[in-house]
Amino acid sequence: xxxxxxxxxxxxxxxxxxxxxxxxxxxxxxxxxxxxxxxxxxxxxxxxxxxxxxxxxxxxxxxxxxxxxxxxxxxxxxxxxxxxxxxxxxxxxxxxxxxxxxxxxxxxxxxxxxxxxxxxxxxxxxxxxxxxxxxxxxxxxxxxxxxxxxxxxxxxxxxxxxxxxxxxxxxxxxxxxxxxxxxxxxxxxxxxxxxxxxxxxxxxxxxxxxxxxxxxxxxxxxxxxxxxxxxxxxxxxxxxxxxxxxxxxxxxxxxxxxxxxxxxxxxxxxxxxxxxxxxxxxxxxxxxxxxxxxxxxxxxxxxxxxxxxxxxxxxxxxxxxxxxxxxxxxxxxxxxxxxxxxxxxxxxxxxxxxxxxxxxxxxxxxxxxxxxxxxxxxxxxxxxxxxxxxxxxxxxxxxxxxxxxxxxxxxxxxxxxxxxxxxxxxxxxxxxxxxxxxxxxxxxxxxxxxxxxxxxxxxxxxxxxxxxxxxxxxxxxxxxxxxxxxxxxxxxxxxxxxxxxxxxxxxxxxxxxxxxxxxxxxxxxxxxxxxxxxxxxxxxxxxxxxxxxxxxxxxxxxxxxxxxxxxxxxxxxxxxxxxxxxxxxxxxxxxxxxxxxxxxxxxxxxxxxxxxxxxxxxxxxxxxxxxxxxxxxxxxxxx
Amino acid sequence: xxxxxxxxxxxxxxxxxxxxxxxxxxxxxxxxxxxxxxxxxxxxxxxxxxxxxxxxxxxxxxxxxxxxxxxxxxxxxxxxxxxxxxxxxxxxxxxxx
Numbered sequence: 001x002x003x004x005x006x007x008x009x010x011x012x013x014x015x016x017x018x019x020x021x022x023x024x025x026x027x028x029x030x031x032x033x034x035x036x037x038x039x040x041x042x043x044x045x046x047x048x049x050x051x052x053x054x055x056x057x058x059x060x061x062x063x064x065x066x067x068x069x070x071x072x073x074x075x076x077x078x079x080x081x082x083x084x085x086x087x088x089x090x091x092x093x094x095x096x097x098x099x100x101x102x103x104x105x106x107x108x109x110x111x112x113x114x115x116x117x118x119x120x121x122x123x124x125x126x127x128x129x130x131x132x133x134x135x136x137x138x139x140x141x142x143x144x145x146x147x148x149x150x151x152x153x154x155x156x157x158x159x160x161x162x163x164x165x166x167x168x169x170x171x172x173x174x175x176x177x178x179x180x181x182x183x184x185x186x187x188x189x190x191x192x193x194x195x196x197x198x199x200x201x202x203x204x205x206x207x208x209x210x211x212x213x214x215x216x217x218x219x220x221x222x223x224x225x226x227x228x229x230x231x232x233x234x235x236x237x238x239x240x241x242x243x244x245x246x247x248x249x250x251x252x253x254x255x256x257x258x259x260x261x262x263x264x265x266x267x268x269x270x271x272x273x274x275x276x277x278x279x280x281x282x283x284x285x286x287x288x289x290x291x292x293x294x295x296x297x298x299x300x301x302x303x304x305x306x307x308x309x310x311x312x313x314x315x316x317x318x319x320x321x322x323x324x325x326x327x328x329x330x331x332x333x334x335x336x337x338x339x340x341x342x343x344x345x346x347x348x349x350x351x352x353x354x355x356x357x358x359x360x361x362x363x364x365x366x367x368x369x370x371x372x373x374x375x376x377x378x379x380x381x382x383x384x385x386x387x388x389x390x391x392x393x394x395x396x397x398x399x400x401x402x403x404x405x406x407x408x409x410x411x412x413x414x415x416x417x418x419x420x421x422x423x424x425x426x427x428x429x430x431x432x433x434x435x436x437x438x439x440x441x442x443x444x445x446x447x448x449x450x451x452x453x454x455x456x457x458x459x460x461x462x463x464x465x466x467x468x469x470x471x472x473x474x475x476x477x478x479x480x481x482x483x484x485x486x487x488x489x490x491x492x493x494x495x496x497x498x499x500x501x502x503x504x505x506x507x508x509x510x511x512x513x514x515x516x517x518x519x520x521x522x523x524x525x526x527x528x529x530x531x532x533x534x535x536x537x538x539x540x541x542x543x544x545x546x547x548x549x550x551x552x553x554x555x556x557x558x559x560x561x562x563x564x565x566x567x568x569x570x571x572x573x574x575x576x577x578x579x580x581x582x583x584x585x586x587x588x589x590x591x592x593x594x595x596x597x598x599x600x601x602x603x604x605x606x607x608x609x610x611x612x613x614x615x616x617x618x619x620x621x622x623x624x625x626x627x628x629x630x631x632x633x634x635x636x637x638x639x
Numbered sequence: 640x641x642x643x644x645x646x647x648x649x650x651x652x653x654x655x656x657x658x659x660x661x662x663x664x665x666x667x668x669x670x671x672x673x674x675x676x677x678x679x680x681x682x683x684x685x686x687x688x689x690x691x692x693x694x695x696x697x698x699x700x701x702x703x704x705x706x707x708x709x710x711x712x713x714x715x716x717x718x719x720x721x722x723x724x725x726x727x728x729x730x731x732x733x734x735x736x
Contacts, residue, residue: 086660412719
């Protein structure tokens, strides 16, 4: 069923693209849908553009794993729309035509701005494309049983077809459709979560028996840890040696009557106990075992140990209201069992990945601190501030959001469509908290890829909801990627080739160049989507926001509100912003871990560059403006 | 020819008013947002306090920021639309004379 709904949805989207293709013969039609989209439709399409894989898959996944910290992204992403509405929306519409470069360059007609802003649009679009493509791969694996790379290639191909056939018009209607469906079905999912209520033995409505991970006593004999419980025999162990030469056993493999399981060694004073881990074993012949049983389904974990001090049957709440659910989960006597990757090692020709539980009280789940160390060192707190700054400033600088201001007929329509977007997006972000927490406590979190939490939560209710939610999630990726590819194609065809290189194309040629650019950017996105497999998509988007906010926002704001801004300063600000943001990301601890190096070796110890790169871009603009005042006498008239 | 607004708009005499109003509302929201970040960094345990309907400060402040953004946006739109209408009425009267 999942496949049929999914295929039907994709077919409809492609039909829509070919239908609009006949109406898209001009450059204005291709890049800005002729400027004739109704503001209400555009508002929902904004939501469609914005509620990307990061919002739906990434945020829900992060909340499912680290609680409230994931919701910080929702708050930051929404707050960014305030900058878009109050500062950017109407001036952007008044000053530009197809791309944000038009607006930046409206008073200067400077080749430098055209080049810098065009390249910046390309880089930001590609940074934002990476998480979307990663999300595509994540979705296709459980839905269609295809490998990650195939999912990425499939999305890339469909999106290239959508964009290359009808440009912004088909993209807008795909976004509108997707935005509407996303809100409707997310609401249904949240209602279902509240109706199911909370339980310490989540059995997915009776569909999947709750598996209680076990704890047994053990003893040490001649350097090996052996189980002291009937029915288990020692099979193997994983140990490490301390610098002092002491052998420490970390995990033990036990044989039961029908399977092998892995256990974590827990020593307390003189007693030893073994805690059953969740394990994934890939054998040399490619067969896959979950907790020792051959199984191709996802590993699914996460539950409550205690609800407001109660456990077992008496803890079941039955149906709860929207406030009661959050109230119970934030209780200090509510305990959540979360699972973290504990070890990856080879056992003969078996590749073993183990996950061990940690118990976290509700009051810590429902406030920041598990992902972002707000109680940690100064650097860790700066990292948090830096992320919140980038999220606040990034929205109004995203190229695929900015180009949507050119699809409506007037500045007033740009304003109204932004307000529709805020209402829609704000409502959805409130839902993300419920979906994420729902996944966290209903035993549906796949610790190998938290991005799938929302669709897997839907599957815990019924297959139809899973199929629809997955199809929408896939459309989410399609829609956002389409918008980004249009923005990138506009940067290449309009900003760089037409305006910077002054190649004289006629309308038809401009559309052909736009389509060719869309094809190329699509290919790049496919490659990057495969390379970045496995990273949380919302986390990756946080970086894209930092790059956008550093490269574009200072130039936009200062052009609009500081009359001494010069063309040279805009070029310098964009260049410094983009180099600083991308450069700092590349030398951050998270990237060093990705390179296979130690996190402590990273020369820049913050993971989020915004707190350095955004002010640096502003300062550069001010200094260069002051230095170039007399030289070229250019003064920007903001309005 | 390629570089021009997508559609020629009527002159907007309310630009100055809207711009100032936008900045004012932006500042109000930015201060409240900064307050949220500051509380989280300075005293994160404060976020655990239950405030209303059994919800803790983190949830109330977070939801509040989302809802307040919508309220500000609606107020902004109302004031801007009123100002645009006033200006277009004045312009129409001027035209009739």
